[in-house]
Amino acid sequence: MSKIHVAGLKKSFGSNEVLKGLDVEIAEGEVVCVIGPSGSGKSTFLRCLNKLEDITAGKVVVDGFDLTDPKVNLDQVRQHIGMVFQHFNLFPHMTVLENIMLAPVELKKLSRPQARNKALELLERVGLANKADARPAQLSGGQKQRVAIARSLAMNPDIMLFDEATSALDPEMVGEVLQVIRDLAAEGMTMVVVTHEMGFAREVSDRVIFMADGFIVEEGKPEHVFGSPQQARTRDFLAKVL
Amino acid sequence: MHTLQRAGRRLLALTGLLAVLSLVFGPAAGAAVQTPHSASGKSYVIGTDTTFAPFEFRQGGELVGIDMDLLRAIAENQGFEVEIRSLGFDAALQALQSDQVDGVIAGMSITDERRQVFDFSDPYFDSGVQMAVAENNTEISSYEDLEGETVAVKRGSEGEAFADSIADEYGFTVKPLDQSATMYDDVKAGNSVAVFDDYPVLAYGIAQNNGLKAVTDKERGSSYGFAVNKDQNPELIQAFNAGLAELKASGEYQQILDKYLAAPETAGQTSFWELLTDSLPALMKGLGLTLFATALSIIIALILGVAFGFLKVSRRIVLRGIATTYVGIFRGTPLLVQAFFFYFGLPQLTGQPIDVLTAGVLTLSLNAGAYMTEIVRGGIQSVDPGQMEASRSLGLSYFKSMRKVVIPQAVKIMTPSFINQFVITLKDSSLLAVIGFAELTYQGQQIYASNFRTGETLLIVAALYFVVITLLIKLSNMLDKRFNK
Numbered sequence: 076m077s078k079i080h081v082a083g084l085k086k087s088f089g090s091n092e093v094l095k096g097l098d099v100e101i102a103e104g105e106v107v108c109v110i111g112p113s114g115s116g117k118s119t120f121l122r123c124l125n126k127l128e129d130i131t132a133g134k135v136v137v138d139g140f141d142l143t144d145p146k147v148n149l150d151q152v153r154q155h156i157g158m159v160f161q162h163f164n165l166f167p168h169m170t171v172l173e174n175i176m177l178a179p180v181e182l183k184k185l186s187r188p189q190a191r192n193k194a195l196e197l198l199e200r201v202g203l204a205n206k207a208d209a210r211p212a213q214l215s216g217g218q219k220q221r222v223a224i225a226r227s228l229a230m231n232p233d234i235m236l237f238d239e240a241t242s243a244l245d246p247e248m249v250g251e252v253l254q255v256i257r258d259l260a261a262e263g264m265t266m267v268v269v270t271h272e273m274g275f276a277r278e279v280s281d282r283v284i285f286m287a288d289g290f291i292v293e294e295g296k297p298e299h300v301f302g303s304p305q306q307a308r309t310r311d312f313l314a315k316v317l
Numbered sequence: 318m319h320t321l322q323r324a325g326r327r328l329l330a331l332t333g334l335l336a337v338l339s340l341v342f343g344p345a346a347g348a349a350v351q352t353p354h355s356a357s358g359k360s361y362v363i364g365t366d367t368t369f370a371p372f373e374f375r376q377g378g379e380l381v382g383i384d385m386d387l388l389r390a391i392a393e394n395q396g397f398e399v400e401i402r403s404l405g406f407d408a409a410l411q412a413l414q415s416d417q418v419d420g421v422i423a424g425m426s427i428t429d430e431r432r433q434v435f436d437f438s439d440p441y442f443d444s445g446v447q448m449a450v451a452e453n454n455t456e457i458s459s460y461e462d463l464e465g466e467t468v469a470v471k472r473g474s475e476g477e478a479f480a481d482s483i484a485d486e487y488g489f490t491v492k493p494l495d496q497s498a499t500m501y502d503d504v505k506a507g508n509s510v511a512v513f514d515d516y517p518v519l520a521y522g523i524a525q526n527n528g529l530k531a532v533t534d535k536e537r538g539s540s541y542g543f544a545v546n547k548d549q550n551p552e553l554i555q556a557f558n559a560g561l562a563e564l565k566a567s568g569e570y571q572q573i574l575d576k577y578l579a580a581p582e583t584a585g586q587t588s589f590w591e592l593l594t595d596s597l598p599a600l601m602k603g604l605g606l607t608l609f610a611t612a613l614s615i616i617i618a619l620i621l622g623v624a625f626g627f628l629k630v631s632r633r634i635v636l637r638g639i640a641t642t643y644v645g646i647f648r649g650t651p652l653l654v655q656a657f658f659f660y661f662g663l664p665q666l667t668g669q670p671i672d673v674l675t676a677g678v679l680t681l682s683l684n685a686g687a688y689m690t691e692i693v694r695g696g697i698q699s700v701d702p703g704q705m706e707a708s709r710s711l712g713l714s715y716f717k718s719m720r721k722v723v724i725p726q727a728v729k730i731m732t733p734s735f736i737n738q739f740v741i742t743l744k745d746s747s748l749l750a751v752i753g754f755a756e757l758t759y760q761g762q763q764i765y766a767s768n769f770r771t772g773e774t775l776l777i778v779a780a781l782y783f784v785v786i787t788l789l790i791k792l793s794n795m796l797d798k799r800f801n802k
Contacts, residue, residue, distance in 0.1 A: 125710055127706055127709065127710065150709075150712050150713065150714050151712070153709065153710055153711065153712040154711070154712035157710075158707075158710040160703060160706070160707060162701075162703055164701070164703040164704060164706065164707035165707075166704065166707070166708075166722055166726075167726065168725045168726055168729070177708075177711070177713075177721060178711035178712060178713060181713055181717055181721060182712055182713065223707075226711070227710070227711065230711060230712060
């Protein structure tokens, strides 16, 4: 059974239809990169996967939970879906450690000491063990994003969503963040990655989805989409960015 | 005077005080009603106005004035005891009718209307309207000189009625103002050339060096009398009349009048420092009430602000509508109108009297609450929406996200606005003087209503506000720095 099942997904903001009917299946352990020009609906699509956006029409089933069912407990579902944002969205009034501990402690997944150990472990993993007591404001962009990843991993998600996680970073910091995502991919995490890093998408993904104007124009293995794109729209886009 | 003018003075009535007093002293006063024949050796409770210089007002905390001195002298002369209750004019009459006091002396005109319900003593004072001009004015000495000029009168007073009646004949314009002190300042400032005011009030003002001089004889006016309930305490009226006659005969009556009404000796005013030390006790009491009402109002406003602020950011249109209506009403109407409504309007609609502190705090807190609502809404909305999204994406509920993530950041953003609103509410509390709430500004008004040193008194009042507000801002900023690093 697929981990994520999307059928006929439509999303409008007022009269502006941003997603015009998407059908996507993502299997467990699959790494899917979503590329496309800005305004194509990539981020909106991603945000529909944990229902940060209300779904106008269609079906989104994640982990067997139908997100369009009003009775489904979204808070419960979201605990299993980690999300990393372009602008990090760390909580500025907490230390790095508190940022990571918040969800496990508040949702009673772990006791305080357990959550603390887990947070330190995660910081170790993203290479920031020495920043545990720092405030977000004291970190560089790359460090912030690595903390944000650690934060979303603290709930042991089985799906990770990355929303242009490196777009707001200075070029020299992109690499350190991509490395963390790369490691996660290697561990078999199911991931949907919206990105502008074409080289990274090509290298890390099992499948690439190219979106434009609210539609999925083309999808397939990275070597196919990047190597021999079938659609003129895709060729056009890749010619501009590569 | 007084039938009309007292309507304005109704503002000063402290009905709350009355309610309390009636509970405490009702039975004792009632007992005195039973006593027949002679007043001698008895004790009576007498109601009076709060401030109506020169008949009753406070000087250094003591209740003095023509009424007070006269009543005490008569009591001594006739061998009975009096206990005086400073209730406010209307409240004193109400207390008399409900037997909570035995008599009322409050510069009250003897009218046919009042004779229906009260028995009056012989008149103890003849009032009348008189004209006064600025001390250094040599051009105006009669009504004929008023051609084309403006004169100040007290709204609703006999002075106004008289001025209106001759305005066309002499060709001047009448400008009604609310208080005697304001009228005198208007003349001194040159906005009006003359005032028409009640002779005793005017004479007392001149005796206090208010900067005016009387230039005409008084017109015939009404007479003041001491009142008891109809057919009750006849012995008290008899004693009052007898005592009054003896005091008049002995010259003591004239001494009392001269004490308040005679032209000033050259010695004149006390120094600013004496004014300061004399007025400070009353002003500090007012300041205490100002701070108490402000603190209470701000706490309630904070609760209202948080509650309605959350409704305002709700996704439910009905909840947003409730909050928007509340804010609309209280931001869209003047505070002064709200104060009048809660103190005068609401009791008429509900039939339930409301004391002045309750009405004042209700006004301030509902008004500040509306602004607080907007501060809370603004604070919450100014937190990056990404914060809420990040928290929700971790699986935290809306309320948990609010509590743990959004509100701590919003509070930090809101704190300066909270401090600002606190200061605004503190200053707004001065508007409650109009409903007779005895806060700082009201106390100041009471003081210059009897000494006519408006400028200096207001300077002291302003300085007190300034010092307190400056200290509060300093303290708030210190707390802000400490807790919102």
